[in-house]
Each structure stands twice: as structure tokens, then as C-alpha cells.
Amino acid sequence: MNKNRTIKVDYLARVEGEGALHVRIKNNKVTEVKLKIFEPPRFFEAFLRGRHFTEAPDITARICGICPVAYQMSSVHAMETACGVTVDGPLRALRRLIYCGEWIESHVLHVFAHRAPDFLGYPSALEMAKKHGDLVRQALQLKKVGNEIVTVLGGREIHPINVRVGGFYKVPSKSDLRPLVEKLKWSRDAAIESVRAVGKLEFPDFEQDYEFVALRHPNEYPFNEGRLVSNKGLDIAVREFDDHFVEEHVPYSSALHSTRKARGNYFVGPQARYSLNFSKLAPVAQQTAREAGLGPVCRNPFQSIVVRAVETLQACDEALRIIEQYEPPDAPSVQVHPQAGVGYGCTEAPRGILYHRYRLDDRGMIINAKIVPPTAQNQKTIENDLRHFIPDRLSLSDEKLKWQCEQAIRNYDPCISCSAHFLKLDIQRE
Amino acid sequence: MNLSQCRPAISTCVIGIGNLRRGDDGAGIVVIRRLMARPIPNTRFVEAGDDCLALIDVWQGADFVILVDAVCSGVEPGTIYRINPRSQTLPAVFSPTSTHCFSLAETIELARILDRLPPRLLVFGIEGEDFGLGQTMSTRINLAVDEVTREIADEVAPAQTTLTLPPGWHDRTDVRCWV
Numbered sequence: 277m278n279k280n281r282t283i284k285v286d287y288l289a290r291v292e293g294e295g296a297l298h299v300r301i302k303n304n305k306v307t308e309v310k311l312k313i314f315e316p317p318r319f320f321e322a323f324l325r326g327r328h329f330t331e332a333p334d335i336t337a338r339i340c341g342i343c344p345v346a347y348q349m350s351s352v353h354a355m356e357t358a359c360g361v362t363v364d365g366p367l368r369a370l371r372r373l374i375y376c377g378e379w380i381e382s383h384v385l386h387v388f389a390h391r392a393p394d395f396l397g398y399p400s401a402l403e404m405a406k407k408h409g410d411l412v413r414q415a416l417q418l419k420k421v422g423n424e425i426v427t428v429l430g431g432r433e434i435h436p437i438n439v440r441v442g443g444f445y446k447v448p449s450k451s452d453l454r455p456l457v458e459k460l461k462w463s464r465d466a467a468i469e470s471v472r473a474v475g476k477l478e479f480p481d482f483e484q485d486y487e488f489v490a491l492r493h494p495n496e497y498p499f500n501e502g503r504l505v506s507n508k509g510l511d512i513a514v515r516e517f518d519d520h521f522v523e524e525h526v527p528y529s530s531a532l533h534s535t536r537k538a539r540g541n542y543f544v545g546p547q548a549r550y551s552l553n554f555s556k557l558a559p560v561a562q563q564t565a566r567e568a569g570l571g572p573v574c575r576n577p578f579q580s581i582v583v584r585a586v587e588t589l590q591a592c593d594e595a596l597r598i599i600e601q602y603e604p605p606d607a608p609s610v611q612v613h614p615q616a617g618v619g620y621g622c623t624e625a626p627r628g629i630l631y632h633r634y635r636l637d638d639r640g641m642i643i644n645a646k647i648v649p650p651t652a653q654n655q656k657t658i659e660n661d662l663r664h665f666i667p668d669r670l671s672l673s674d675e676k677l678k679w680q681c682e683q684a685i686r687n688y689d690p691c692i693s694c695s696a697h698f699l700k701l702d703i704q705r706e
Numbered sequence: 707m708n709l710s711q712c713r714p715a716i717s718t719c720v721i722g723i724g725n726l727r728r729g730d731d732g733a734g735i736v737v738i739r740r741l742m743a744r745p746i747p748n749t750r751f752v753e754a755g756d757d758c759l760a761l762i763d764v765w766q767g768a769d770f771v772i773l774v775d776a777v778c779s780g781v782e783p784g785t786i787y788r789i790n791p792r793s794q795t796l797p798a799v800f801s802p803t804s805t806h807c808f809s810l811a812e813t814i815e816l817a818r819i820l821d822r823l824p825p826r827l828l829v830f831g832i833e834g835e836d837f838g839l840g841q842t843m844s845t846r847i848n849l850a851v852d853e854v855t856r857e858i859a860d861e862v863a864p865a866q867t868t869l870t871l872p873p874g875w876h877d878r879t880d881v882r883c884w885v
Contacts, residue, residue, distance in 0.1 A: 341757065389759075389808075402812060405819045413820055420763055434755060 324645040345378040346625030358619025366605040376595035377425030382626035388415035443609030467589035475568025483575040488548035534653040541656035544628030577687040614640025719768035729841030730834030734774040758813040777831040784846040787831030
């Protein structure tokens with residue numbers, strides 16, 4: 277095998293958005309790894325300036341068609357903290373419920389359409405469906421239940437239109453939610469089967485000493501609130517985010533790279549949430565995870581497919597619990613009066629923490645905005661994984677090496693559309 | 707006679723795919739809105755965005771499904787493709803411009819594999835000219851949209867059973883929109 281070689285894949289498939297990977301190998305050493313995000317900058321933070329604080333949920337939801345609920349949730353929480361309002365009771369529960377729907381939609385798509393074909397040796401979900409039709413049928417049905425939750429609460433399954441600062445424009449009646457109960461009971465069983473199925477896959481032996489960062493709440497598996505914690509000593513309120521994390525521009529990416537100040541790269545997403553919050557999972561999720569071979573901490577990014585299946589189960593179980601306990605609130609939203617100040621919001625998008633910060637004037641007009649999406653935060657960790665992953669695989673042919681690198685990237689389910697604000701793979705061996 | 711006995715055996719679902727805010731990409735949606743200008747009994751109209759995977763559920767139960775989408779294949783703008791995917795694979799022009807959604811071609815192939823294709827399926831493609839952000843539909847595409855609307859109306863109308871409906875029963879036209 278040539279010690280210096282160039283391998284090039286133009287577009288990495290089955291990730292969200294457009295980007296590329298460039299790897300240079302010289303004398304059998306990886307000398308350069310660049311995750312290049314060339315999706316054009318989106319300028320959403322600039323669009324938000326001069327807009328009313330009530331517009332942020334609907335404007336930011338347009339950043340992503342996969343996780344619009346996450347953008348709505350982080351923005352409403354930021355606006356509410358700026359205005360000194362807390363939303364609790366049934367409205368808070370409904371926010372968790374719509375988030376359950378989005379996690380189910382996003383995770384099921386990733387597990388079965390994006391990632392399972394890699395492990396089962398198929399080039400695409402279509403090819404996989406020819407041999408594993410029942411698996412794909414079940415996944416489509418499971419995803420549909422996620423869609424239905426988002427539709428019932430949000431008005432439609434993509435870019436929901438019913439979320440507002442202070443709550444919702446309209447809340448469902450108990451009878452609106454009732455039809456979901458039987459579907460969710462089926463979904464919970466299907467999700468258990470999914471965890472068992474993906475737990476049997478074979479994973480490369482690859483673990484790293486990551487700094488996981490996620491929300492932690494005293495009583496719940498995190499969706500909307502909690503403190504930002506890590507396994508390396510971080511424990512801060514959301515409003516302290518900017519004191520501990522910094523974004524920097526790199527010339528080859530239209531997405532800013534995030535690092536933890538004075539420490540470096542960190543890891544957000546399902547694996548971080550799981551590893552920092554295992555004890556907060558529902559008992560059925562904990563038990564099923566253990567049966568699938570996962571411990572309370574998961575450091576192998578290739579097992580993230582199992583973690584996502586566990587979180588799908590968690591979301592189905594949580595959605596069912598919320599619906600069974602639901603009593604409609606007296607009003608669909610609480611009143612929020614604007615006041616000058618800064619608001620901070622951070623919620624757990626399917627791919628990890630999504631941070632929003634807004635400065636408002638006394639009329640509630642947005643003076644400036646900052647949005648830090650999960651994939652931007654994971655870019656350096658993805659590059660770092662590849663630096664450690666490639667050296668043991670240099671004997672592979674270029675084609676096989678490319679395919680394995682793509683898989684190492686897909687572990688993160690990167691959402692390039694969000695982060696740019698993907699994927700061309702270019703490996704140079706010199 | 708109860709309502710279920712009134713319903714004709716044939717049900718039709720016409721689905722327009724596209725984004726009205728992307729110029730000619732909205733052609734499929736405009737076709738749907740023009741067709742809805744006059745009631746067509748027992749026909750369901752659907753406006754769809756770019757995640758075609760959901761369509762497998764949308765068309766479930768329909769005996770005849772018609773899909774309309776804008777395409778970009780490099781031929782003369784306004785060119786109309788008319789394809790029966792039950793007898794041929796959808797050409798590459800219906801493949802994705804995005805890496806993160808199932809394209810129409812992939813969705814139809816997945817439905818074929820899972821045995822979830824409707825009994826009758828017809829796909830219209832309208833070659834677009836300008837897919838720019840915030841642009842209105844081009845004039846040439848407008849004419850093609852008229853032509854496709856006529857062709858679909860001709861397809862759908864003969865498919866309907868003539869019925870005398872009971873008082874108060876209105877023909878069902880559902881519209882779902884996630885553009």
C-alpha cells in the first residue's frame with residue numbers, strides 16, 4: 277500500500293446537509309483532518325436583529341427541517357428567562373411531549389435509514405429494505421407516531437406553527453391526545469425490539485476519553501432544562517455558557533467550531549446525554565439498554581446507534597406517561613411582557629445541546645442573537661475521532677477506508693444544515 | 707343507505723410536491739391549488755414538502771395516486787414528463803437535490819420494495835427554469851402547470867363514479883400542508 281495517497285469522496289451520504297471531509301496521509305501518518313462544511317452561511321442571527329421577541333420561535337424553526345422543535349424550545353426558554361417568566365405545569369409537560377415526537381422522528385430516521393445499512397452491509401436504506409422489509413416497515417410506523425405527536429401539538433409534522441413564547445397558541449384536549457395512547461404502547465414495544473436488534477450489531481473496538489456535555493436535571497432525563505454538566509468537572513447554569521465555551525472561525529468551514537475554554541473539544545448528543553443521565557432514564561429504558569450490552573456510560577461512538585434506539589424508547593415511554601397524566605391547562609399560554617435584558621436558553625435537540633442567547637430592548641425587540649447548534653459543537657470531536665480512527669486502518673483500500681470514515685462521521689448524525697449555517701470526503705496520501 | 711355505501715369504490719389522491727418560495731419548485735403545489743378550484747368528488751388533494759418518505763402513508767388506501775413535482779434535468783423549461791412508475795423506474799431527474807431527505811424516486815422504489823405502491827400511480831414532472839429563493843413561477847412553467855392541471859383533471863374525472871349524494875354530504879377534499 278502506498279504510504280502517501282489521496283482518497284476522495286465527493287459527497288458523504290446519509291447526513292443532513294452538504295459538506296466534505298479532507299484527510300491527508302503522509303508516510304502512513306494522518307497529518308491533516310478537516311471537516312469542511314461548505315453549506316452557505318445562513319445569517320439567521322442577523323435576521324433576528326430588529327425582530328420582535330415573539331417571532332424568534334417561528335424564525336429559528338426554519339433553521340432545520342429535522343429539529344425545528346429544538347429551535348422553538350431553546351428560543352422560547354431564552355425569551356422567557358429574559359422576561360422573567362417561568363412556564364410550568366401542563367404547558368411544560370406539553371413541551372416535553374412535542375420534544376418526544378421530534379426525538380422519535382429524528383432518531384428513527386437516523387437509526388434505520390442512515391446508520392443501519394452501514395452495519396448490515398448495504399449501500400443504502402433501499403437496498404437494506406429488500407432484505408429487511410419488516411425492519412423498515414416497523415421503522416416507518418415508529419417514525420409516523422413521532423410525526424403524529426408533533427402534528428397534534430404543533431399543527432404539522434415539520435416546522436410546527438403552534439409553539440409560542442409562554443406556551444402554545446392552542447392546546448390539545450384529552451380526547452385529542454387519546455388516539456396516541458395505543459399507538460405509543462405499540463411504539464414502546466417496537467422501540468424495545470429496536471434496541472435489542474441494534475444491540476446485536478458488531479461494533480468496531482474504538483473508545484475515546486471524551487468530555488461529554490449535556491443538560492442534567494435532578495428528576496428527569498433532560499429535554500428542556502437543567503444545568504450544563506460534563507464528566508470533566510463542568511457544572512454551570514445555562515446563563516454561564518459563554519463564560520465556558522467559545523466559538524471560533526476556521527477557514528475551511530462555514531460553521532463555527534466550538535471548544536470548551538482552556539480544555540478543547542467536547543462531545544454533545546445522545547451519547548453524552550445518556551452517559552451523564554443514565555440514572556434518569558425510565559426503568560424500561562435502563563433495563564433494555566443493559567440487556568443490549570450498554571453500560572451506564574458509552575464511550576464507543578459506533579454504539580451511538582444503540583443509544584439513539586434507547587432514547588427512542590425513552591421518548592415513547594415519556595410521551596405515554598405525559599399523555600396519561602395530562603390535564604389541560606386553564607390557558608394555552610402564560611402572558612409574557614417584554615423587558616430589556618438578556619435571555620439564555622439551552623435544550624436538548626436530538627443531536628445535543630442547542631444554545632440560544634438574545635438581548636432584548638424594553639419593547640421586546642431583539643438587539644442581538646447567538647445560536648450554537650449541536651453539530652457545530654461536535655465538529656472538532658469528529659475530526660479528533662478520525663485522527664485516532666484512521667491510523668489502525670491504513671492497510672485498507674482507499675474505498676474501504678473512505679466507507680469507514682463516512683461511518684465514523686455518521687456516528688454523530690451531523691446536521692450540517694443547522695451547523696452552517698455535507699459530504700465530500702477527500703483523503704490525500706502522500 | 708348509509709354513508710359508507712355511498713362512497714364510490716375508487717378513491718384518488720393527487721399530491722403536489724414543492725416549495726412555493728423557491729420559484730418554479732412550487733409548480734406541483736400550484737397544480738393542486740388550481741385543481742381544487744372545482745370540486746372533484748372523492749378526490750383528496752395534498753400539498754407536500756421535500757420529505758417524500760411521508761408520502762407512503764399519505765397515499766395509503768388510495769386506489770389511484772397522481773404525483774406532481776418540478777424537475778431540473780436540463781431540457782427545455784416547461785417540458786412535461788408523464789410516467790407510470792408501475793411499469794418503469796422513475797428517471798434520475800426525480801432523484802434528490804438534498805442528501806438528507808428521501809427523494810420522490812427513492813420513496814417510490816421503497817414503496818415498491820415494501821409492496822406499498824398504490825394500484826394505479828402516475829407521476830408528472832414539470833421542468834423548471836428558476837428555483838431561486840423568493841422567486842415567483844416563470845411564465846413558461848405557468849403554461850406547463852395549466853397543461854398538467856388539465857391532464858390530471860381528465861385523468862381524475864372519468865375515474866369517478868356518478869353518485870346522487872344524500873343531503874348534507876359534501877365531497878371530501880382534504881388538504882395537508884407541510885411546505
